[in-house]
Amino acid sequence: MSEKTAKIKVFRGDEKGGEYKEYDVPLFEGMVVLDAIHHIQATADNTLAVRWNCKAGKCGSCGGEINGKPRLMCMTRMDTLPLDKPITVEPMKTFPVIKDLVCDVSWNFEINKKIPPFKPKAPLADGTWRFSQEDADRVQEFRKCIECFLCQNVCHVLRNHKKEEFAGPRFLVRLASLEMHPLDVEDRLSLIKEAFHIGLCNITKCCTEVCPEHITITDNAIIPLKERVVSRFYDPIAKFWQKLFAKNDVTK
Amino acid sequence: MNYQTFEHDVIVIGAGGAGLRAAIEAATQGATVGLVCKSLLGKAHTVMAEGGVAAALGNVDLRDNWQVHFRDTMRGGKMLNNWRMAQIHAQESPARVNELEAWGAVFDRTKEGKILQRNFGGHQFPRLAHVGDRTGLEIIRTLQDHAVHQKNIEVFMECTITHFLKEGNKICGAFGYRRVTGEFLFFKTKAIILATGGIGKSFRINSNSWEYTGDGQALAYKAGADLMDMEFVQFHPTGMVWPLSVKGTLVTEGVRGEGGILKNSKGERFMFRYVPPMFKGEFAETEEEAKRWLAGDKSARRPPELLTRDVVAKAINAEVKAGRGSPHGGVFLDIASQRDVETIRKKLPSMYHQFKELANVDITKEPMEIGPTCHYIMGGIRVDAETGAATVPGLFAAGEVAAGLHGANRLGGNSLSDLLVFGRRAGLGAAQYAKENSSIKADTKQLDTCATELLKPFNQKNGENPYEVMDQLQKMMDAHVGIVREEKELQKAIDSLAQLKSKVKNVKAAGDRTYNPGWQTCLDLENMLIVSEAITRAAMERKESRGGHTRIDYPESSAEYAKFNFVLRKKGEEMRVEKEPLPKMPAALEILIKEGTT
Ligand SMILES: Cc1cc2nc3c(=O)[nH]c(=O)nc-3n(C[C@H](O)[C@H](O)[C@H](O)COP(=O)(O)OP(=O)(O)OC[C@H]3O[C@@H](n4cnc5c(N)ncnc54)[C@H](O)[C@@H]3O)c2cc1C
Ligand code: SF4
Ligand code: SF4
Ligand code: FES
Numbered sequence: 001m002s003e004k005t006a007k008i009k010v011f012r013g014d015e016k017g018g019e020y021k022e023y024d025v026p027l028f029e030g031m032v033v034l035d036a037i038h039h040i041q042a043t044a045d046n047t048l049a050v051r052w053n054c055k056a057g058k059c060g061s062c063g064g065e066i067n068g069k070p071r072l073m074c075m076t077r078m079d080t081l082p083l084d085k086p087i088t089v090e091p092m093k094t095f096p097v098i099k100d101l102v103c104d105v106s107w108n109f110e111i112n113k114k115i116p117p118f119k120p121k122a123p124l125a126d127g128t129w130r131f132s133q134e135d136a137d138r139v140q141e142f143r144k145c146i147e148c149f150l151c152q153n154v155c156h157v158l159r160n161h162k163k164e165e166f167a168g169p170r171f172l173v174r175l176a177s178l179e180m181h182p183l184d185v186e187d188r189l190s191l192i193k194e195a196f197h198i199g200l201c202n203i204t205k206c207c208t209e210v211c212p213e214h215i216t217i218t219d220n221a222i223i224p225l226k227e228r229v230v231s232r233f234y235d236p237i238a239k240f241w242q243k244l245f246a247k248n249d250v251t252k
Numbered sequence: 253m254n255y256q257t258f259e260h261d262v263i264v265i266g267a268g269g270a271g272l273r274a275a276i277e278a279a280t281q282g283a284t285v286g287l288v289c290k291s292l293l294g295k296a297h298t299v300m301a302e303g304g305v306a307a308a309l310g311n312v313d314l315r316d317n318w319q320v321h322f323r324d325t326m327r328g329g330k331m332l333n334n335w336r337m338a339q340i341h342a343q344e345s346p347a348r349v350n351e352l353e354a355w356g357a358v359f360d361r362t363k364e365g366k367i368l369q370r371n372f373g374g375h376q377f378p379r380l381a382h383v384g385d386r387t388g389l390e391i392i393r394t395l396q397d398h399a400v401h402q403k404n405i406e407v408f409m410e411c412t413i414t415h416f417l418k419e420g421n422k423i424c425g426a427f428g429y430r431r432v433t434g435e436f437l438f439f440k441t442k443a444i445i446l447a448t449g450g451i452g453k454s455f456r457i458n459s460n461s462w463e464y465t466g467d468g469q470a471l472a473y474k475a476g477a478d479l480m481d482m483e484f485v486q487f488h489p490t491g492m493v494w495p496l497s498v499k500g501t502l503v504t505e506g507v508r509g510e511g512g513i514l515k516n517s518k519g520e521r522f523m524f525r526y527v528p529p530m531f532k533g534e535f536a537e538t539e540e541e542a543k544r545w546l547a548g549d550k551s552a553r554r555p556p557e558l559l560t561r562d563v564v565a566k567a568i569n570a571e572v573k574a575g576r577g578s579p580h581g582g583v584f585l586d587i588a589s590q591r592d593v594e595t596i597r598k599k600l601p602s603m604y605h606q607f608k609e610l611a612n613v614d615i616t617k618e619p620m621e622i623g624p625t626c627h628y629i630m631g632g633i634r635v636d637a638e639t640g641a642a643t644v645p646g647l648f649a650a651g652e653v654a655a656g657l658h659g660a661n662r663l664g665g666n667s668l669s670d671l672l673v674f675g676r677r678a679g680l681g682a683a684q685y686a687k688e689n690s691s692i693k694a695d696t697k698q699l700d701t702c703a704t705e706l707l708k709p710f711n712q713k714n715g716e717n718p719y720e721v722m723d724q725l726q727k728m729m730d731a732h733v734g735i736v737r738e739e740k741e742l743q744k745a746i747d748s749l750a751q752l753k754s755k756v757k758n759v760k761a762a763g764d765r766t767y768n769p770g771w772q773t774c775l776d777l778e779n780m781l782i783v784s785e786a787i788t789r790a791a792m793e794r795k796e797s798r799g800g801h802t803r804i805d806y807p808e809s810s811a812e813y814a815k816f817n818f819v820l821r822k823k824g825e826e827m828r829v830e831k832e833p834l835p836k837m838p839a840a841l842e843i844l845i846k847e848g849t850t
Contacts, residue, residue, distance in 0.1 A: 014766070030495020030610060042719035046770025047763035051292070053461040056501050056606055058389065059295045075609055098432050099767040109293060109400075109409075117401045118356030128350055130365030136358050140383065143358060143390060147294055181356065 006078060007086035008036050010048065014099050022086055027078060033089060034062055034073035037101070049100040057212060060146030063153065064101050065090045070150040070210045073101075092153040105149050107163060111171050114195065118178055119186040135182035142177035142221055144213045145170065151207035151217060157200045167196035169207035169217045176221035179228070193229045198222065253703045255427075255436035260286040260406070261686040262679075263426055263439045265413050265468065266447030268296035269388075269671030270651025270678075272395035273348075274445045274640075277679025279404035283686050286439055287399070288408040288428070290463050294396050297449050297461060297652075298671065301388025302504035302602065304370055304380025305672070306665030307345035311366040313550075316377040318342040323845050325666060327530065328374040328560045329630070329659025330799040331814060331845075332481065335837040336637035337657040341666070341673050348672035349381050357394040359383055370599075371509040374560040374663040376534075385504050385602045391668060411437060413467070414775055415702040416444065416475045416647075417694050423475070423646030424694040427702040431772070434765020436703055440694050442686035445640070445678045446472060446633060446649040447671075451485075451783045453776075455626035455734070456726035459491055459502035465776040466783030468653035472633045473782055477642040479820040480655040480832070481631030482783070483790035484800040486662055487735045489564035491625025493582035498610045500625040503585065503603060505664040507620075508557045510599050511546045512587040514568070515619070516576035522583075523556035526567040531559060546590065562661040562799045565624040569735055572623065582623030588616055624735055628667065630658040630800060631790070634819060634832075639681030640674055646685060646692070650678035655817075660799025709774035715760025718773040725752055725780060733788050738805040742792045749785050756781055785827055790818045793829045 004027045009020045023044055025036045034052055041048045053059040055074045062073040067081065067088050081087050095103040123129050151169040152158055158168050167175070175192055178184050192198050201222055208217045215221070260283075264275045267289035275287045289296060308321040321342035326333050353359065353367065359381050360368040369378040383390040399405055410431040417425035426439045448468030452460025473479055490503040508514075516522050527535050535556045536542040542555035557564070568583050578584055587596055593616040597604050600615070607613040607620060633642050633649040635656060640648040651671045658666065709715070732745035756778060761771035796810040797803050816831040 028496050030497035032497055032610070035497050041769060042717075042723075046717065046719065046761065046773070047768050049767040049769060053291055053295045053297075053463065054300045055461070056300070056498070057609070058300045058386070058602065059461075061291065061295050077610070102767050104432075105292070106409075112397070113400050117397065120354055120356070123354070128366070129353065131361065132365050133361040133368075136361050139358055143383070143393065144386065146299075146389065178356075181358070183353075184356070 006036065006083050008040070009086040009088045010037070010040065010100070011090040012048070012100055013097065015096050020088070031078045032074055033066055033076045033078065033087070036078065037073060037089065049098070049102045051102055058146060060148035063092055063148040063150045065092060070153050072148060072150075072212050075212060092149065094153045094155075094159050095149075108147070108149055108152060108170065111167050112174070115171065115174060115178070116186050116188055116191070118181065118184055120183040121185045129183055131182040138180050139177045139182070141215055142173045144215060145173055146213060148212060150210045150212065154206045154210050156204065156206070162200060165197045166200045169222065171196065172198060172201070172225060173215060173217055173221045176225055179225065189228055189232050192225055193233060198226055198229060201226075253436070253700055255438045255699065255703070257438045257440065258286055258406070259440040260284045261441065262286075262443045262445060262682045263288065263441040264445045264447060265426065266296065266449060266651070266653070267293055267396075267407070268298035268447060268449055268651060269391055269395060269668060270675040271296070271445070271447030272392070272399050273672050273675030274447055274650055274679035274682070275405050276395065276399050276402060277676045278445070278683040279402040281680060281683035283404065283683040285405045286408060286441070287405055288411050288413055288439070290410065290412050292409050293407060294392055296392065297463065298388045298392045298668070300461075300502070301391070301668055302385040302502065303372060303506035303509060304382030304387045304665050305345070305349055305391065305668035306372070306375060306379050306663065307349040307381055307669055308342060308379060309346050309349065309367060309369060309381065311362055312369040313377040316379060319844055320376055321345070321379065322841070323848065324375050325657070325663060326659070326845055328663040329661055330809065331659065332798065332817060332834070333659030334637055334656035334835060335841060336835065337674070339841065340637060340677075341657055341670060344673045345669035348669065348676065352391060352394050352672070355394050355398045357390050359390070370506065371554070371558060372664045373505055373508065373558045373564065375665065380509065380665040382506070384598070385506050385600045387668065408437070412772065412775065413471065414706060416471055417698050418475060419692060419695060421645055422689070422692060423644060424692045427699060429706060429765070431767055434768065436706070438696070438699060442689050442692050443646045443648060443682040445682050446647065446653050447651045447675065447678075448653045450629045450652045451787070452626050452628075454726065454729050454780050454784045454787065456723075456730045457491065457500040458626040459488060459500055460626070466779045467776070468649065469632055469786070470779035470782040472642055472644070472647060472649065473786070473820065473822055475644050475647060476822060477644045477647055478634040479632065479786050480634040480817050481659070481790070482629070482786040482820055483794050483818065484630035484660050485626060485787060486561060486628040486630060486800045487565045487624040488627035489561055489568050489624055490585055490622040491627075492611065493578070493621050493623040494580035495611060501606070501610070502625065502627065503620060503622050504600070505561070507585060507587050507600060507603060510587060510595070511590040512557065512585050513555070513590060514557050514564070515584045515586060516571045517578055518576055520576075522571055522576070523559065523564065523567060526563060527556050527559065528563055535559065560661055560663065565735060566802060568624060578621045580621050582621045584619040585622045586619035588618060628652065628662055630660065630662050631655045638677065639684075640678030641681055641685070646689065648678040648682045650674040660801060706775065709759055709761035709771055712758060712760035715758045716755050718759040718761070718770060718777055721752065721755050721759055721777060722773060722780070725777070725784060728752070729784055733784070733791060736802045736804050737791050738803055739792070742788055745788045746792070749781065749788065753781060786820045789827055789829050790820060793818055
């Protein structure tokens with residue numbers, strides 16, 4: 001183990017406000033920011049609040065802002081950061097802070113409940129279904145989402161307090177995973193337009209840039225959904241055909 | 253004392269695969285359900301499972317069926333499994349996996365468009381339904397999204413249960429606190445399903461999260477329920493060994509399932525030398541045969557890297573001890589020489605990512621350095637095979653927290669299927685029990701004691717730092733109760749546990765009750781001590797080596813010890829270890845195991 005140390009500036013406080021406290025932490029091989037936070041927690045201050053579970057980028061618990069950038073603390077190696085000045089670690093900014101690095105993300109769980117559940121088409125006689133890997137590939141990308149909410153955190157629509165109206169990139173990804181699911185027959189397009197307000201997204205792609213799972217949120221999920229909305233609600237010829245072959249629309 | 257009160261027919265503690273499946277089933281039966289978990293929804297251990305879920309669907313190899321799966325599970329468990337659980341599990345897991353598909357899960361596909369299955373250690377045929385190497389995420393998200401649309405389920409995230417209440421001998425409630433506010437919670441209920449997972453945090457090198465402090469096992473034990481098979485802790489053969497930051501982090505067995513091989517520092521593929529007598533003749537004997545198997549030749553036998561986990565972990569340990577280890581004290585796991593870049597990245601994306609980001613290793617080009625890591629506990633709460641009922645009325649358990657299915661060693665993939673099969677059965681069992689016991693009342697006088705105990709760490713003036721005590725406990729368990737054990741080491745552990753007990757009585761929490769991880773750690777420690785003691789005492793009594801339990805002073809398996817499980821019971825302040833004879837297996841199943849199915 002080396003003798004080297006790094007300085008970390010951590011937000012300490014709650015919804016009412018707080019301060020940045022500086023700590024020295026010893027560096028070791030392969031160390032990630034979450035290790036540094038754990039070190040502080042175990043030695044300097046047992047009350048330092050942080051969420052984590054897997055420490056391997058799989059559960060999406062440990063999102064925060066490191067030197068101003070939204071990242072997973074467990075996947076951010078200290079040796080990729082400039083160590084000549086203190087590393088700043090803060091909670092995500094779009095959600096109310098509960099304490100220190102932990103914020104209130106419960107809003108996301110409420111939005112999720114509003115999404116009409118998966119509804120499969122009738123199975124084959126043996127009770128199962130068949131579909132190809134290519135069909136699976138289309139939605140498996142979306143299903144990689146670990147719900148870290150980093151995309152929600154950077155989306156300017158949500159930052160500007162449109163939480164009542166806009167579902168945010170995470171849930172547009174989830175809607176895409178249902179809408180493009182090879183077996184699903186539910187129709188969520190009017191909801192996507194009227195309740196989840198996909199129109200508010202102006203494709204800045206900030207969400208895609210921060211996704212630790214490298215989901216191409218905008219190009220593969222949001223834009224195709226927008227196109228479906230446009231062709232359903234604004235394209236007269238498509239509208240005519242859709243009337244002929246209407247799926248069951250949940251809003252009706 | 254202030255607390256909030258909630259009332260449900262069934263309280264499910266734990267929102268991993270087992271808890272979610274149990275909650276869905278109990279709600280479907282018409283019970284009102286409270287679902288309580290320590291973290292946010294979707295973050296339980298189940299999310300981390302990688303390789304797959306075992307079910308004899310026979311989609312890839314038609315020769316597979318429940319009988320073969322049953323036989324593999326029993327032999328993998330070194331015959332100490334509860335035969336009835338192993339039978340139910342093998343018979344019902346295909347339906348449970350198909351049901352996930354009906355709820356929206358998207359598994360990888362075969363050419364015919366069916367659910368694809370991969371090879372795994374100890375499974376005779378390709379049996380693990382999977383989604384690349386993120387199967388657990390697919391399963392937990394599917395269950396979670398299904399559960400939140402059930403009318404009868406109320407979810408309590410980031411709440412920790414610390415006490416059970418009993419009326420006479422029956423369960424009647426649970427007490428705990430809400431992390432975000434620190435406020436106390438009282439759940440009135442008729443039945444409790446424990447689905448709290450494992451104990452990995454008792455060891456320092458582990459693949460587990462902060463949640464794995466043995467809460468369920470400890471709560472059940474304190475309530476008077478039997479714990480069983482606690483000596484059987486699974487050390488997964490392939491954890492990362494370097495860099496330090498990720499020591500213990502899991503490398504999925506899927507790497508070997510996809511063809512990955514193990515080598516020592518001399519470049520030898522050493523597993524050929526470690527095939528135990530029980531499996532002689534069933535594995536490839538040359539590299540050439542293993543190669544043919546990988547190419548899909550069905551007449552070739554499986555490579556020895558796919559032996560059961562206990563065998564592989566011990567082999568790695570022996571190679572390292574013999575001085576043939578890798579630079580950081582492990583051995584090499586190599587997939588780069590066996591599969592092309594595209595296949596590796598498609599089938600093992602998260603392993604690729606994990607090594608690239610955390611260890612600067614490109615697994616499509618270089619071997620990984622790996623070694624054993626504490627991963628899973630086969631033992632736990634002793635339950636009824638049909639209903640998941642524990643030995644205390646009103647208490648049920650399912651998933652990793654329960655014992656029986658896996659015996660002395662668990663096969664990879666058999667946990668995720670365990671969660672689904674027995675989660676559902678516990679949900680049924682508890683809902684039924686709640687219906688039959690609708691008049692249970694809880695005595696709230698007990699609550700004051702619960703609250704006082706919870707607040708105690710705040711009142712310690714010169715107490716111990718809980719993180720330091722936890723570190724001492726983990727190091728002690730690694731040193732004396734780890735992958736190889738012996739009497740004098742176990743005795744040292746018993747002595748140290750007594751000392752640690754007095755330290756734990758003294759741990760202190762600073763600050764207030766709002767989202768306070770130090771306080772939480774104080775509360776976790778008591779549970780960790782109980783499960784550590786149970787593991788150590790059971791390990792002391794089992795004077796043989798079998799599955800996940802290895803004694804250097806008794807290196808062989810003994811026919812005598814094959815006849816019973818060890819059960820731990822609370823008698824006053826003392827933890828008793830008692831023998832329970834194995835339930836008698838029906839002759840037809842016995843023949844199946846002896847003769848195989850072909
Ligand atoms: C990295 C990794 C990879 C794995 N890969 C595989 C695999 O490929 N295949 C396979 O079959 N198995 C695998 N396993 C094992 C398997 O994932 C676990 O055994 C299984 O997920 C456990 O599920 P569970 O439902 O029993 O518990 P968990 O999913 O761990 O859930 C436990 C729940 O209990 C809650 N809880 C605990 N204590 C309390 C308390 N006091 N109060 C309130 N709530 C509490 C937790 O918050 C959590 O919600 C893997 C394990 C790991 C760690
Ligand atoms: S692309 Fe749309 S959803 Fe993504 S950050 Fe920009 S506005 Fe938000
Ligand atoms: S889409 Fe990506 S960034 Fe958004 S929550 Fe999911 S994993 Fe996180
Ligand atoms: S702790 Fe799970 S993603 Fe960081």
